[in-house]
Structures are given as C-alpha cells and as structure tokens.
Amino acid sequence: MTPTVDLSNCDNEPIHIPGQVQSHGFLIAIDAKCIIKFHSENITQFLPDLPGDLLGRPIHDIEPLIGANEPPDFINQLISFGRSNKSFDQTNPFSTDIQGTPFYLIINVSGPLYLLEFEPVASDLKTDLQKMIGRSISEMLADKNLNNLLNNSATQVKNVIGYDRVMIYRFAADGHGEVVAEARNNELDSWLGLHYPASDIPKQARELYKHNLTRLIANVHTTPSKIVTTKQLSEDPLDLTHSHLRAVSPIHIQYLKNMGVESSFSISLMYKKELWGLIACHNYSPRFIDYKARDSAKLIGQILSSALEFRQDEANQHLQDKFNSSVNAMSKNMLKNNSIEDALTMPDVNILHATDATGVVLIYDNNTYKIGKTPSDEQIQQLVGWITENVNDTFYSTNELPYIYPEADAFKKVASGIMVLTLSAELSEYIIWFKPEHLEIVTWAGNPDKPAEMAADGTLKISPRHSFEAWSQEVSGKSVPWADEEIKSVTRLRAEVTYAINQKAGAIRMLNERLKQAYEELDTFSFTISHDLKNPLSTIKGYAQMLTKTSNLESRTQDVLSKIDVKVDKMNSMINEVLEYSRIGRLDLNPVEIDVAPIIAEHIKDLKVVYNADHLKVNIGATPPVQGDPTMISQVFANLLSNAIKYSLPSGSPEVHIDATDNESEIVYTIRDNGVGIDIKQLPHVFELFKRMDNVQDIEGTGVGLAIVKRIIEKHNGKIWVDSKLGEGSTFFVAFKK
Known part of the structure; x- marks a missing residue:
C-alpha cells in the first residue's frame, strides 16, 4: 500500500x-x-x-x-x-x-x-566556475541598494552555474519564505514575490542548511542507494548531517517533481550564524555539479552573506544611534526636572522617540499621558487591566495583539502591536507603545491551507498544487514587528527611568513604608536561611561523607554520594549569595574616593588563575576614581570581570576591554567581552535574582551575581545596563554619580 x-x-x-x-x-x-x-x-x-x-x-x-x-x-x-x-x-x-x-x-x-x-570529478558545467567567480562577485557588489544587490546576485549565480531559474529566498521569523530576487529563462513564469509556507522547508531542514552551505540534488528520478550495516557493528542509524551525498526526503523529492524540477542546487545565506535565506537554483533537466564547483559557488554565498550582514548592521547602527540620542536626552531631562512625567513627555524629545512606534501612553502617579495615535481612554483602561492580569514580566511585546487580546480588534488600526515597560506592577504604572495594523497582501504559491490533494490513485500529493497559481491572502491584526534596536532602547530607558525614580524616592512615603516592611521580612528570611537551612545541609553533607568511607559500596553508590556532596556545596553557595544580597540593603554607606585601577588589576590577576586563562587578552583604558564603599565597589568589579572572562572563554580567543568616560554628572565604566552574548529577548531580565540565560546553563553560576551588582550600584545612587548580541559578546555599563 x-x-x-x-x-x-x-x-x-x-x-x-x-x-x-x-x-x-x-x-x-x-x-x-x-x-x-x-x-x-x-x-x-x-x-x-x-x-x-x-x-x-x-x-x-x-x-x-x-x-x-x-x-x-x-x-x-x-x-x-x-x-x-x-x-x-x-x-x-x-x-x-x-x-x-x-x-x-x-x-x-x-x-x-x-x-x-x-x-x-565530472561536471555538467560548461564553464570554469573558479575563473568566473571574481568577475561575478564584483558585479554582485556593484550596487549598495539591497534590492539591487539581491537581483545582481541572482543574475550572476545564473550566469555562473547555468541553471534555468535562480531565486534569492528569504525566511521570515515564522519559517515561511519569500522569493525576493530572481533570474530565470525567458520562457518561465516569474515567481518573484511569491510566499511559501514553512512546511515547504521545515525546521529541521533549515537547521541542516546551517551545517551544509551548499546542497545538490542532481536528479530527482534516480533511486537512492541504501546504507547497510549490522546490529553487531551499530545499533543506531548513520547520522548524515555533514554528508554531501545524503539522500533527499521523499516528501521533498515529490515536491520537486510536482513543480517539474529535475535538479536543484542551493547555497545558504547566513546572518549572525543564523539562516537568513537561500540562493535556490532549479533546473528542468538533470544536472550534476562536482565538489570543487560547489565549493566555489559556496564562496558566492559567503560573500553575499557578508554584504547582507554589513548592510543590515549599518542600518541597525543608524537606528540604534537615533534611539540612543533620544534616551540620552530624556535621561538629562529627568535629572534636571523635578517631574519625571514632564521629562518623559516633552514636545521635542519624549518616550515616543525611543522607538518607531506611532503612539505611546505613560501611566504614572495616577495620571495618564498620551502622545501620538493611541486607543481611547476607556480602551487604554481596559488594556491596562488585561496587562495587569496577564503580563508578569517587566518587559513585554507583541505585534499581533488582537490574536492574544480579542478586545484589541476594536482599535487594531492604531494598536495591533504593543510594547509594555512595567514601572510598577503594584501601582499599575506602565509605559505602553503602540504600532498600527500593517495590512499586507501575501501572495502564496498556491493555497497554503491546502497542502495536499487527492490523486487519481487515491493517494495524497503534497504541495505545490499543480500550477503554483498565485493565491492572495490579506493579513490583518498585525503590526510591523518590533526591532531588536527598539527592544534595546526600551531596556536602556527602563534603567534611566528607574534611576530617576530612585533619585526621587524620598518623596514617596508608600515606598518607604514598603521598604521598611520588606527589610523586616528580609531579616526573618535571612535568619531562616542561615539557621533552618544551613544546619540540615551540614548534616546531609556529613552523612554523605561518612557513607563514602564504607569500603563495600558499589561504584554507582559512591558516584551518587559524591554528587550529593557537590550539590550540597552548591546549595550552600547559593544560600551565602542570597544572604549577601539581603545584607547589602541593610549596610550603611561611608563613601570615600576609590582608586579603581589597582582593584581591576588585582581581580584580573586572580581571575586568570581561577579560570586558567593565561591566554586571556585584557585591554584597560581610563580608570578614573569613583566615590563609594571600597568593599562593595570591589565586589561589583569582581562580579562583572568574572562574568566577562567566564563567558568569553568558549570563544577560544577571549578578550576583555575595560574603559571609562568622565562627564559633567557621572563616571561611566564599560566592561566589554567577546563571549557567548545574551539573547535579545532575555536582555530585560539580566539583573533579576536567580535569572540565568538559556545559553549558559552548562557554565557554572547561580544567577545571583548580577542581582547583587545591581543592588550595590543602586545603593550608590548609580545605574547599570547592558548591551549584547548573541554570539558576539556583552558590554556592561556602570554609571557612578559624581
């Protein structure tokens, strides 16, 4: 069957x-x-x-x-x-x-x-591919406009490998793809602008394109050859992730046959180590390209990937500079102005300029301030109620609010996308940015909701649907997605607003009462930890160590006891760090002028030994003195330098840069590394207690260090924030008040 x-x-x-x-x-x-x-x-x-x-x-x-x-x-x-x-x-x-x-x-x-x-070694190519590469690349890069760059690239790849159709295929965030550039034989219909559902190139296939930057299917009509082994030699199938001959999924072969394609060749396009898209080449007769020719073609993909990355980074930097300028202006206004709300809602530079939103609302101190295009007062009030009930994080964003909060359908033309910054969940104080509905006509290559059709023999055939006839769909209730630079800007603004609020916290009696109650509860909590938890842990550790001395224990039992010992030590460490975190709030400050240079030098020296990092490269710039408690400030640099070294070691060539700038109101230290970096979505949670990023779970740590650092800095009336890119490292900024 x-x-x-x-x-x-x-x-x-x-x-x-x-x-x-x-x-x-x-x-x-x-x-x-x-x-x-x-x-x-x-x-x-x-x-x-x-x-x-x-x-x-x-x-x-x-x-x-x-x-x-x-x-x-x-x-x-x-x-x-x-x-x-x-x-x-x-x-x-x-x-x-x-x-x-x-x-x-x-x-x-x-x-x-x-x-x-x-x-x-034989190839169906009639030209010497390697000789054509240089001229083709210069033709590709002749135009700085992104669309022209992509069109040039498709044309040059077609000239080089001679396939009937060459497409630049870009993946969207949800995995579906769009043909954004094309070069084809005159007799072929254009597929430019057509969208294809994510199921056409499913998730695991996209992952393989990151490992194999070129992929050849020479002839869809040939029968693949089975791989043989015996159970004695291997019980597991052979992993062909890195294979060039790896057979093609039967589903994908049927997909190509339905299109009439008999040979395909693809070149991966990468951006920041992720799959941006493909140079997808189709031929309507069998075609074989040998390894060296494919390797030469891979160079085209790498050059185009670099060009795409450069142009995207250039655009991102321009956007980031614009947002940073706005946040800096608001920061100065908040420090000069007694009213935080006035500083954030000034006509020249205000919270609307921190993003590319079209409207924003500030809900603060029992007042609501609206700028730009926003929902009505009643709609805002209901939305805030929904946020209070459903948003637990200090930062939240979506570009499809009506799908999550159906009542938003009534105002989707002004607010299909929202970004929420929680100033105080208890007081229902928020900044909410709005983006309008972005109506989009998506033209699919066939109906994406009809992925299979009944054939004459009763079987189902997968898409495409016979002819790839354009099938249009109107997408509503969604806004333009929030850019990474907007998220970074709002994260930075949050630090500035929190700092400004803390400067004026003496005038907020409710906050003082809550702080007093919190300190009393913290004392009780600290005693409970030190007495009720540490003593039983010591007993558990003692019993485990006693049992390990028993001579007739099985090796597995010895291993389990050893793990108990290690876990007890880790829990003790976490308890000590929580105690340290609670202690900071109760300590009195006796600030003195601190020479930072010897503190940094001593920590670097010690940490190189701790992490066995003799190959660590450290660049130290200006280190102006700061005012503060010497022990606490030393603890700040110890934590930040330890993280910078620890998380940059996996790069193989770890580098840490320390520098400072001295302006009229504050001294800002920067500690930059080239380590694993932080996912943009997790950036707003970096300083939360026990918060560890997903990509460092296998690196030792408790998730308390940065929370301690933030608490120390705030106790010194300073501020701390971070800028980071996944896989490219992190930069921590620490501002000390002069």
Whole structure:
C-alpha cells in the first residue's frame, strides 16, 4: 500500500538519518581504527571487484581498489592530518582514481565515525566556475541598494552555474519564505514575490542548511542507494548531517517533481550564524555539479552573506544611534526636572522617540499621558487591566495583539502591536507603545491551507498544487514587528527611568513604608536561611561523607554520594549569595574616593588563575576614581570581570576591554567581552535574582551575581545596563554619580 503523505509530519521527519545516499556517488563510514561500519549498497557499481563482506574489514584491505596510485594507508593519513587540524577543509576534496575514472574523496565527521564520500570529478558545467567567480562577485557588489544587490546576485549565480531559474529566498521569523530576487529563462513564469509556507522547508531542514552551505540534488528520478550495516557493528542509524551525498526526503523529492524540477542546487545565506535565506537554483533537466564547483559557488554565498550582514548592521547602527540620542536626552531631562512625567513627555524629545512606534501612553502617579495615535481612554483602561492580569514580566511585546487580546480588534488600526515597560506592577504604572495594523497582501504559491490533494490513485500529493497559481491572502491584526534596536532602547530607558525614580524616592512615603516592611521580612528570611537551612545541609553533607568511607559500596553508590556532596556545596553557595544580597540593603554607606585601577588589576590577576586563562587578552583604558564603599565597589568589579572572562572563554580567543568616560554628572565604566552574548529577548531580565540565560546553563553560576551588582550600584545612587548580541559578546555599563 502506498503511504499517504502528511505534511503535518514534515517537522518530525528525521532527514539527517535517511539511511540512503544519492546514487551518483558512494559512501563508506569507518571508525577511529579504520574499521568499516557502514557502506552504501551501490559501492559495487563503482568497485565491481570488491569482496562481498566489507563490513567489519579494515579500510586498508580495499584501498588498492579505491586509489590504485595512492600510497599505502593513505586514508588513515588523511584522517590523521584532518584530526590534528581539527578540520578536513585542507584535504577536501582529495583527488584520486577509481577504475580509471577521476573521483573526489570528501571526508567528514559523523559522531565517532568518519564519512568517506566518493563522487565523480565530472561536471555538467560548461564553464570554469573558479575563473568566473571574481568577475561575478564584483558585479554582485556593484550596487549598495539591497534590492539591487539581491537581483545582481541572482543574475550572476545564473550566469555562473547555468541553471534555468535562480531565486534569492528569504525566511521570515515564522519559517515561511519569500522569493525576493530572481533570474530565470525567458520562457518561465516569474515567481518573484511569491510566499511559501514553512512546511515547504521545515525546521529541521533549515537547521541542516546551517551545517551544509551548499546542497545538490542532481536528479530527482534516480533511486537512492541504501546504507547497510549490522546490529553487531551499530545499533543506531548513520547520522548524515555533514554528508554531501545524503539522500533527499521523499516528501521533498515529490515536491520537486510536482513543480517539474529535475535538479536543484542551493547555497545558504547566513546572518549572525543564523539562516537568513537561500540562493535556490532549479533546473528542468538533470544536472550534476562536482565538489570543487560547489565549493566555489559556496564562496558566492559567503560573500553575499557578508554584504547582507554589513548592510543590515549599518542600518541597525543608524537606528540604534537615533534611539540612543533620544534616551540620552530624556535621561538629562529627568535629572534636571523635578517631574519625571514632564521629562518623559516633552514636545521635542519624549518616550515616543525611543522607538518607531506611532503612539505611546505613560501611566504614572495616577495620571495618564498620551502622545501620538493611541486607543481611547476607556480602551487604554481596559488594556491596562488585561496587562495587569496577564503580563508578569517587566518587559513585554507583541505585534499581533488582537490574536492574544480579542478586545484589541476594536482599535487594531492604531494598536495591533504593543510594547509594555512595567514601572510598577503594584501601582499599575506602565509605559505602553503602540504600532498600527500593517495590512499586507501575501501572495502564496498556491493555497497554503491546502497542502495536499487527492490523486487519481487515491493517494495524497503534497504541495505545490499543480500550477503554483498565485493565491492572495490579506493579513490583518498585525503590526510591523518590533526591532531588536527598539527592544534595546526600551531596556536602556527602563534603567534611566528607574534611576530617576530612585533619585526621587524620598518623596514617596508608600515606598518607604514598603521598604521598611520588606527589610523586616528580609531579616526573618535571612535568619531562616542561615539557621533552618544551613544546619540540615551540614548534616546531609556529613552523612554523605561518612557513607563514602564504607569500603563495600558499589561504584554507582559512591558516584551518587559524591554528587550529593557537590550539590550540597552548591546549595550552600547559593544560600551565602542570597544572604549577601539581603545584607547589602541593610549596610550603611561611608563613601570615600576609590582608586579603581589597582582593584581591576588585582581581580584580573586572580581571575586568570581561577579560570586558567593565561591566554586571556585584557585591554584597560581610563580608570578614573569613583566615590563609594571600597568593599562593595570591589565586589561589583569582581562580579562583572568574572562574568566577562567566564563567558568569553568558549570563544577560544577571549578578550576583555575595560574603559571609562568622565562627564559633567557621572563616571561611566564599560566592561566589554567577546563571549557567548545574551539573547535579545532575555536582555530585560539580566539583573533579576536567580535569572540565568538559556545559553549558559552548562557554565557554572547561580544567577545571583548580577542581582547583587545591581543592588550595590543602586545603593550608590548609580545605574547599570547592558548591551549584547548573541554570539558576539556583552558590554556592561556602570554609571557612578559624581
């Protein structure tokens, strides 16, 4: 019975372990001892003289058949060379000769195994691709306009590889794609501007495009070759994530056949290590491009990726500079003006200018201030009630409010998108920015809600739907998404507003009463931790250590007891840090002038030893003195420098930069690293107690250090904020009042 195609399963299809390879080449997988663990069934088509029982044999048994003119043990030597270089880039491809025919050997890693892939040197290209690359790249980059850049790139790629259709395909945040540039044969219909649902290239396929920057499907009509092994050699299927011959999903093959495409070739386009899109090439007859030609084509993708990244970064920086200027102006106004609300709602520069919103409302001190286009007073009041009930974070944003809060449908033309900054949840004080509905006509390549159709034999065929006829859909109730730079700007504004409010906190009697009550509760809490928790922990640790001295314990039991000991120590550490956090609020300040330079130098010296970081590069600029408590200020720099070093070590070449600027009202220290960085969505939560970012869960830490730093800085009437990009490092700013 023919299996029915179900597109709802596309995201679950294990395409990295298809158990097959494309038939234009063959594959052998060997372990570290060069024993053959897997091979493709079609190997005998290329090597007819092979013995029938390859599995379990050492690879050198068949090396004379693979490379008659190669030195003995040449495959092991290639693997050793690649292992020492931690990459096979220098050896791939290795040119050899099989049965008198030139072949490329490409080596890649698959877990503990090595993939040996053999494919012909012959190519269907009529031109010398490498010679054309330089001229094509200069043609691509001839225009700084983004649309022209993409159109130039599509045209040049088509000229180079000669495919019938070349498209630049860009992914949206939800995974669906759009053809944003195209070069095609005259007889073909244009697909420019067409959108394709995310199921066409599901999530796991997009992940593979990040590992393999080029992907060739030479002929959709060939039968793939199965990969064989035995249960004695491997119980798990062979992971072909890094394979060039990896067979194609049957769903995708059917997809191409439905379009009439017989060969496809793609080049990945990356932005900040994420998949931006593809150069997608279609041919309506079979077409093979050899490894070197594909590698040359990959260079086009890398150059275009760099150009896209440069232009996007340039635009982002311009936007960030604009928002920073507005926030800086408001910060100065808040410090000069006794009224925070007046400083934030001035006609020349106000909270509306911190984003690209079209309206904003400030709800503060029992008053509501509206700027720009906003919902009505009654609608705002109801929205605030919904926010109070449903938004628990200090920062929240969405660009599809009517889908989450149905009552917003009544005012979607002015507020389909909102960004919320909570000043005080208890007092229902907020800043809410609004973006209007952005009506959009999305033209799909066929009806995206009709992904399968009944064929004559009763089976379901996947999209595209016969002809790719344009199918238009009006998207309503959504605004233009909030940009990362807007989120950063609002996060910075939050720090400035909090600082200004704290400066005027003496006038807020309610806050003083709550602080007094909180301190009393904190004393009780601290005593409970130190007495009721630490003593039982000491007992648990003692019992565990006693049990480890028992001679006849099994190794697994010893391991469990050892883990108990480690976890008790970690919990003790967390308790001590919470006690330190609570202690800071009760300490009296006796500020003195502090020479910061020796504090930084001493911490750097100690931390290099702690983290075994002799290769750490530290750049220290200006270090002006500050006013404060020496012990607390030392603790601030210890925490920030420790984080900078700890989270930059995974980069391999860790760098930390320390500098300071001295202006008329404050001294601002910056500590910048090139570490793992912080996801933009988690940036507003960095200084919260016990908050650890998702990408550092395997790095030691408790999530209390930055909360302590923030509490110390606020006690010194200062402020702290952070700017960061995932994978590019973080910069912490600490402002000390003069």
